[in-house]
Amino acid sequence: MKPEKALIFELTQPGRVAYSVPDCDVPEVDPASVIPHGMLRAKPAELPEVYEVDVIRHYTELSRRNFGIDNGFYPLGSCTMKYNPKINEDVARFPGFAKIHPYQPEESIQGALELLFTLQNDLAALTGMDQVTLQPAAGAHGEWTGLMLIRAYHESRGEKRTKVIVPDSSHGTNPASATVAGFETITIPSNDLGLVDLEELRAAVGSDTAALMLTNPNTLGLFERQIEDVAKIIHDAGGLLYYDGANSNAIMGITRPGDMGFDVVHLNLHKTMSTPHGGGGPGAGPVGVKSRLVPFLPKPVVGRTDDGVYYWDTDRPQSIGRVKAYYGNFGILVRAYTYIRTYGPEGLRRVSENAVLNANYMMHRLAPYFEVPYPGVCKHEFVLSGKRLKAFGVRTLDVAKRLLDFGYHPPTVYFPLNVEECIMIEPTETESKETLDAFIDTMIQIAQEAETDPQLVINAPYTTVVKRLDEATAARKPVLNCSC
Amino acid sequence: MRRIPGRIVGQTTDRDGKRGFVLTLQAREQHIRREKATSNICSNQALLALCASVYMSVMGKAGMQEVARQNMSKAHYASGRFPSGSKAFTEPFFNEFVIKLPESSNIPSVNAKLLKAGYIGGYDLGRDYPELAGHMLVAVTERRTKGEIDDFVREWEASL
Numbered sequence: 031m032k033p034e035k036a037l038i039f040e041l042t043q044p045g046r047v048a049y050s051v052p053d054c055d056v057p058e059v060d061p062a063s064v065i066p067h068g069m070l071r072a073k074p075a076e077l078p079e080v081y082e083v084d085v086i087r088h089y090t091e092l093s094r095r096n097f098g099i100d101n102g103f104y105p106l107g108s109c110t111m112k113y114n115p116k117i118n119e120d121v122a123r124f125p126g127f128a129k130i131h132p133y134q135p136e137e138s139i140q141g142a143l144e145l146l147f148t149l150q151n152d153l154a155a156l157t158g159m160d161q162v163t164l165q166p167a168a169g170a171h172g173e174w175t176g177l178m179l180i181r182a183y184h185e186s187r188g189e190k191r192t193k194v195i196v197p198d199s200s201h202g203t204n205p206a207s208a209t210v211a212g213f214e215t216i217t218i219p220s221n222d223l224g225l226v227d228l229e230e231l232r233a234a235v236g237s238d239t240a241a242l243m244l245t246n247p248n249t250l251g252l253f254e255r256q257i258e259d260v261a262k263i264i265h266d267a268g269g270l271l272y273y274d275g276a277n278s279n280a281i282m283g284i285t286r287p288g289d290m291g292f293d294v295v296h297l298n299l300h301k302t303m304s305t306p307h308g309g310g311g312p313g314a315g316p317v318g319v320k321s322r323l324v325p326f327l328p329k330p331v332v333g334r335t336d337d338g339v340y341y342w343d344t345d346r347p348q349s350i351g352r353v354k355a356y357y358g359n360f361g362i363l364v365r366a367y368t369y370i371r372t373y374g375p376e377g378l379r380r381v382s383e384n385a386v387l388n389a390n391y392m393m394h395r396l397a398p399y400f401e402v403p404y405p406g407v408c409k410h411e412f413v414l415s416g417k418r419l420k421a422f423g424v425r426t427l428d429v430a431k432r433l434l435d436f437g438y439h440p441p442t443v444y445f446p447l448n449v450e451e452c453i454m455i456e457p458t459e460t461e462s463k464e465t466l467d468a469f470i471d472t473m474i475q476i477a478q479e480a481e482t483d484p485q486l487v488i489n490a491p492y493t494t495v496v497k498r499l500d501e502a503t504a505a506r507k508p509v510l511n512c513s514c
Numbered sequence: 515m516r517r518i519p520g521r522i523v524g525q526t527t528d529r530d531g532k533r534g535f536v537l538t539l540q541a542r543e544q545h546i547r548r549e550k551a552t553s554n555i556c557s558n559q560a561l562l563a564l565c566a567s568v569y570m571s572v573m574g575k576a577g578m579q580e581v582a583r584q585n586m587s588k589a590h591y592a593s594g595r596f597p598s599g600s601k602a603f604t605e606p607f608f609n610e611f612v613i614k615l616p617e618s619s620n621i622p623s624v625n626a627k628l629l630k631a632g633y634i635g636g637y638d639l640g641r642d643y644p645e646l647a648g649h650m651l652v653a654v655t656e657r658r659t660k661g662e663i664d665d666f667v668r669e670w671e672a673s674l
Contacts, residue, residue: 034532047574047576048573048577049574051577051584052659054583054587054588055660056587056663057591059587059590061582061583061586064590064606064607065606074575074576076575077570077571077573077575078570078575079575080571082572085571089568089571131634135625135634138629138634168555169556170544170554170555170557171556201545202544202545202548203545203554203556205544206544206547206549206554207544207554208549209551209554215548215549308560308561309561311561312558312559313556313558359557489529496528497529497530497532498528499535499536500526500527501538503526503527504524504526504536505538505539505541508522508524508538510515510524510525510538512525
């Protein structure tokens with residue numbers, strides 16, 4: 031069967047080119063006269079041979095086969111898929127930011143260093159931490175960095191602490207990061223309210239506890255009301271509290287991890303600070319720490335002299351070292367800085383208030399149609415269970431696929447793991463009531479379809495560029511290279 | 515392959531047998547395997563992968579070779595413009611080479627003067643290799659012209 035969309039390699043016609051470079055205006059050097067014979071390629075790399083118009087049309091068409099935040103509503107729970115303001119992109123493309131190199135002399139990049147210094151301080155102020163590193167390239171990288179700081183802290187005190195505690199509702203990155211950082215993970219069950227079970231926590235801590243990793247609000251969208259008790263249990267055992275900032279869109283300007291008792295925090299700038307996810311650019315996972323952990327921060331951090339000159343502070347003898355080449359994903363940091371300047375402290379508080387309001391509105395309208403395992407007031411996201419639909423043979427995955435036919439990105443499904451047939455919805459603050467209502471009406475319609483015509487839901491989607499994909503075969507017999 | 519970190523795209527088919535693509539081999543990843551994961555990489559480099567993919571499609575089979583040849587030709591031209599005593603190594607090079615400053619000069623001072631003249635000077639190798647103090651690494655790409663190279667070498671000599 032003829033594939034609908036050719037790969038760029040399949041468009042090749044020998045001899046076609048899309049480029050032009052100026053003629054070489056210096057004497058040409060024959061590579062064979064310089065490069066040792068055995069290191070010369072025998073033949074050129076098998077790259078496409080196409081015209082410029084082919085390249086433009088091919089990639090433009092690929093972009094149209096994607097659903098992104100600029101296409102429509104994207105309520106992917108725990109991912110904070112808010113609209114990314116275009117001013118962030120404009121500022122990141124200023125030539126003075128986009129065309130500098132990290133090896134430049136400090137005196138030629140004072141503007142960039144001032145931006146980084148200010149952002150370090152802004153994030154410290156928002157989280158209640160004493161100092162921030164902007165190096166980590168993503169959330170999980172921030173987790174690993176934070177855990178290495180915790181390890182360095184304990185070791186500096188001559189203590190060997192090997193265990194990291196996580197609740198069963200935690201993001202998979204938490205236990206994975208703990209393992210990569212050389213710790214053993216202890217998973218504790220949540221209580222009936224979906225919160226940390228204090229008795230389970232007391233039973234799990236000991237002289238080998240390095241840290242507890244927690245999101246607050248947690249992955250169920252619930253605020254851990256006993257957080258001060260949690261902090262006391264961990265601190266009394268000599269452990270530290272790690273705050274996974276994945277859910278910080280719920281708390282900006284309202285409360286701070288530092289005030290709750292957390293010692294280490296990472297923030298996902300691509301969630302809370304409106305920098306692009308995935309296709310729009312890499313992430314960024316800055317880490318903030320309380321003063322007792324500051325000596326161990328990755329170096330360099332950006333410093334400022336009393337004369338107002340910015341510099342790379344590399345004189346940090348207890349530092350865990352560099353965790354990222356240069357100083358993190360700078361273009362993303364520019365976008366986050368722009369977002370914070372655009373909104374200001376009051377604006378950021380309103381962001382969180384509206385994110386919470388939107389989530390509660392949706393939860394209450396959907397409650398009659400889907401089970402709400404943890405009723406009450408949620409924060410910026412909430413979970414539903416699709417288990418009622420199982421009686422009709424319809425799974426949560428089918429509901430997610432059916433949503434595609436209505437032009438929505440599905441919510442997160444089957445996470446967190448402690449909710450059966452879980453559907454996790456995070457609307458964010460950037461959506462209008464009309465958008466929320468339209469999505470809710472679609473969810474209600476799909477719930478009714480599941481009862482009256484389950485096959486309609488089970489066979490979805492129908493309107494996408496491809497239909498349901500065979501993921502099992504893809505994993506069993508991986509095809510990872512094109513055979514052209 | 516089943517232990518390599520990072521996300522992997524695989525080809526598959528949809529219900530109608532049409533070609534499609536999925537993220538595959540996810541059983542290695544943190545959201546499935548949690549503490550037993552062999553991949554915990556979440557930094558998404560798709561935009562950079564896209565840029566590189568478009569660039570390689572534009573340049574294609576012939577263009578990538580042309581760019582490499584120009585890099586090499588221009589770097590060798592530039593190297594030849596520096597005084598012969600300043601060449602630190604005789605081994606083959608592609609598009610960057612090491613220049614040794616006279617004993618009477620130092621790199622911070624030379625690069626400060628070059629900066630005033632509008633150039634970011636060579637990389638100070640002494641920062642990373644103490645035995646190469648006074649050596650700078652100069653790179654030349656296809657984007658530079660003969661005139662720019664001549665001007666740079668002239669400013670470099672004036673800054674010593």
